[in-house]
Amino acid sequence: MHIPDGFLNTATAAATYVVSAGGVGYSIKEANKKLGEKHVPLMGVMGAFIFAAQMLNFPVMGGTSGHLIGGALAAILLGPWAGLLIMTCVLIVQALVFQDGGITALGANVFNMGLVACFVSYYLYRAVVSLMGENRTGTLVGGFVGAWASVFVAAIACAIELAVSGRSPLGIALPAMAGVHALIGIGEGLITAVVLSFVMATRADLLELQKV
Amino acid sequence: MKHSFIDRYSDLDSPIHHLDPRTRILTTLAFVLAVMVTPPTSWLAFTLYASLMAGLVLLAKLPVRYVLKRSAVVLPFVLMVAVFVPFWGRGQVMGSYNVWLWRVSVTHDGLLVLWSVTVKSWLSALALILLSSTTRFSELLKGLEHVGVPRVMVMILAFMYRYIFVLADEVMRMQRARDSRDVAPLRPYGGGWLWQIRTVGNMIGTLFIRSYERAERVYGAMVARGFDGQVRTLNDLHFRRADLGFGIVFSAALLTIGLITRIA
Numbered sequence: 001m002h003i004p005d006g007f008l009n010t011a012t013a014a015a016t017y018v019v020s021a022g023g024v025g026y027s028i029k030e031a032n033k034k035l036g037e038k039h040v041p042l043m044g045v046m047g048a049f050i051f052a053a054q055m056l057n058f059p060v061m062g063g064t065s066g067h068l069i070g071g072a073l074a075a076i077l078l079g080p081w082a083g084l085l086i087m088t089c090v091l092i093v094q095a096l097v098f099q100d101g102g103i104t105a106l107g108a109n110v111f112n113m114g115l116v117a118c119f120v121s122y123y124l125y126r127a128v129v130s131l132m133g134e135n136r137t138g139t140l141v142g143g144f145v146g147a148w149a150s151v152f153v154a155a156i157a158c159a160i161e162l163a164v165s166g167r168s169p170l171g172i173a174l175p176a177m178a179g180v181h182a183l184i185g186i187g188e189g190l191i192t193a194v195v196l197s198f199v200m201a202t203r204a205d206l207l208e209l210q211k212v
Numbered sequence: 213m214k215h216s217f218i219d220r221y222s223d224l225d226s227p228i229h230h231l232d233p234r235t236r237i238l239t240t241l242a243f244v245l246a247v248m249v250t251p252p253t254s255w256l257a258f259t260l261y262a263s264l265m266a267g268l269v270l271l272a273k274l275p276v277r278y279v280l281k282r283s284a285v286v287l288p289f290v291l292m293v294a295v296f297v298p299f300w301g302r303g304q305v306m307g308s309y310n311v312w313l314w315r316v317s318v319t320h321d322g323l324l325v326l327w328s329v330t331v332k333s334w335l336s337a338l339a340l341i342l343l344s345s346t347t348r349f350s351e352l353l354k355g356l357e358h359v360g361v362p363r364v365m366v367m368i369l370a371f372m373y374r375y376i377f378v379l380a381d382e383v384m385r386m387q388r389a390r391d392s393r394d395v396a397p398l399r400p401y402g403g404g405w406l407w408q409i410r411t412v413g414n415m416i417g418t419l420f421i422r423s424y425e426r427a428e429r430v431y432g433a434m435v436a437r438g439f440d441g442q443v444r445t446l447n448d449l450h451f452r453r454a455d456l457g458f459g460i461v462f463s464a465a466l467l468t469i470g471l472i473t474r475i476a
């Protein structure tokens with residue numbers, strides 16, 4: 001879902017850049033306030049962690065494979081602002097080093113896979129946990145729902161940006177993107193739930209970290 | 213550690229490699245923006261942009277096949293999003309065909325959109341490949357900091373870059389461990405779909421705990437050495453006459469291409 005250069009019109013690219021830059025600026029301030037100077041090495045190593053986790057492929061269907069996107073996992077473990085900061089770093093490296101996502105579309109990509117994905121997943125996760133209780137089931141269901149929704153809603157945001165830019169009619173792009181990513185989201189949700197379950201079994205204190 | 217995928221060819225010796233990173237960053241940005249605002253029907257402009265890139269790739273002594281292969285990275289998105297547009301777009305119909313049960317029409321506007329996104333994303337990818345294959349990541353970060361990217365962001369990116377190699381090694385060791393325990397060679401990675409999801413999830417969980425603990429050790433080591441939230445580095449960037457020359461020539465080329473398309 002990394003939008004390359006050339007797909008967005010100037011207005012959409014500029015608008016998403018402004019919103020994302022504001023969000024990232026605020027997230028740096030939040031991280032600095034809550035974690036102090038520790039946030040620099042922590043966010044950096046966590047960015048490398050998401051990057052490395054994306055190297056692990058799992059089979060999807062019919063011989064294709066997918067990998068974790070990780071925005072939801074970062075947001076649930078460390079908080080939505082920290083998640084946004086980490087995903088922004090991952091997206092910058094992907095754009096600059098691998099041309100995965102364009103440089104003029106960076107704002108839109110940060111908006112979709114950072115802002116939207118992290119906040120949707122984090123608050124859905126909190127909502128599910130407060131409904132089902134602070135137990136294993138609540139955490140796992142919350143992780144699955146949050147991660148699934150992060151992929152689904154990010155894809156919808158992506159489809160809207162492409163339609164607003166006049167690249168593909170909304171009536172076709174929206175159902176297609178939403179449909180495909182509703183399936184991809186299942187993998188993201190399951191993996192996120194397994195990771196949470198593993199962390200709970202080995203170092204449960206890491207789930208209680210201060211959220212940024 | 214064998215991760216040549218980052219910084220590949222950035223240690224070559226060519227006039228482009230010797231430019232100041234700021235020059236390369238700003239000219240790349242100018243090129244991508246110029247391509248972005250070019251109307252899709254300016255065939256001449258796109259030909260000239262492509263020739264400009266081809267010239268620079270040759271000047272930078274990059275292997276042409278490697279650059280072309282890398283630039284194919286934009287294709288999946290083009291195929292996924294834009295390839296159906298010509299059949300659904302509104303406007304002047306260029307041709308209709310009967311494909312089995314369906315009547316398929318191709319519209320002029322739709323084809324134009326497909327052409328526009330394909331050529332623009334490809335040209336922009338070429339420019340970014342040129343940037344990343346001629347600039348070491350550490351240089352790139354230094355350049356980014358001096359063209360206005362917030363210092364904290366650059367510091368976080370520098371940490372990330374430092375530990376990508378360490379954690380990528382960790383992932384490769386875990387993959388090797390998993391594959392060597394694989395008892396069913398006919399089914400890669402053993403069991404069924406859910407089993408594989410669980411294995412990958414556990415691997416990522418392990419990776420998270422190890423990464424978090426590593427981050428704490430790194431921070432502790434930094435504090436022990438007097439870290440106070442500031443990273444001080446030498447500024448060894450030099451904006452030379454060659455940078456000025458390259459900047460002027462490149463901007464002039466972009467402006468000329470823009471003017472030609474206005475007149476034509």
